Amino acid sequence: MVSFQEVEPSDAALIERVRTNDLEALGALFDRYYAHVFRAAVAITQDGAVAEDIAQDCFLKVHRYANRIDTSLPLAPWLYRVTVNLSYTWISRQKRRRVSLEMVVDRLISPAWLSPDHIAEHTEIQEQVRAAIADLNFNQRVVIVLHYLSGLNLEEIAEILDCPVGTVKSRLYYARENLRGRLGLLNGTNEVAHGFAG
Numbered sequence: 001m002v003s004f005q006e007v008e009p010s011d012a013a014l015i016e017r018v019r020t021n022d023l024e025a026l027g028a029l030f031d032r033y034y035a036h037v038f039r040a041a042v043a044i045t046q047d048g049a050v051a052e053d054i055a056q057d058c059f060l061k062v063h064r065y066a067n068r069i070d071t072s073l074p075l076a077p078w079l080y081r082v083t084v085n086l087s088y089t090w091i092s093r094q095k096r097r098r099v100s101l102e103m104v105v106d107r108l109i110s111p112a113w114l115s116p117d118h119i120a121e122h123t124e125i126q127e128q129v130r131a132a133i134a135d136l137n138f139n140q141r142v143v144i145v146l147h148y149l150s151g152l153n154l155e156e157i158a159e160i161l162d163c164p165v166g167t168v169k170s171r172l173y174y175a176r177e178n179l180r181g182r183l184g185l186l187n188g189t190n191e192v193a194h195g196f197a198g
């Protein structure tokens with residue numbers, strides 16, 4: 001008896017179906033990418049409820065603008081671009097509120113020395129790192145999120161932000177320098193904040 005393994009449709013095939021108002025295809029894209037979009041949005045906005053709204057808005061835009069999506073290109077960068085834009089819009093409306101990047105910090109902080117002796121010290125350092133990242137401007141926060149949390153390379157980030165790779169490198173460099181400056185008084189910073197010491 002021959003068993004046929006079901007092949008998942010490509011993003012391009014699903015987009016083509018979304019163009020015909022196929023909501024099952026939209027649901028398949030939602031299932032495929034929701035976690036990535038939500039995680040990036042929550043890291044930028046630091047608000048789970050807002051991130052859920054942004055993720056839903058992102059997929060509504062897939063439905064609304066399906067005819068404009070270039071199916072010869074990967075879909076993920078388009079989704080990240082929409083996520084960044086929606087997050088920026090939300091942040092710009094929340095000027096009085098400090099935005100921290102707890103999710104990013106949790107990914108960047110090393111658990112290697114979380115022995116009982118170091119718990120209090122580690123918690124204090126986490127708070128200082130969170131505050132330092134929260135103080136970065138939006139452009140620097142976004143490259144930190146996309147590079148360290150979403151694991152994207154410089155070329156992918158440049159495509160998402162629609163800017164030259166050199167601009168991404170510059171923003172990442174200055175973000176690291178700003179974090180180094182703000183965290184410079186901490187002992188063991190180079191061990192704690194991965195990627196900021198390199």
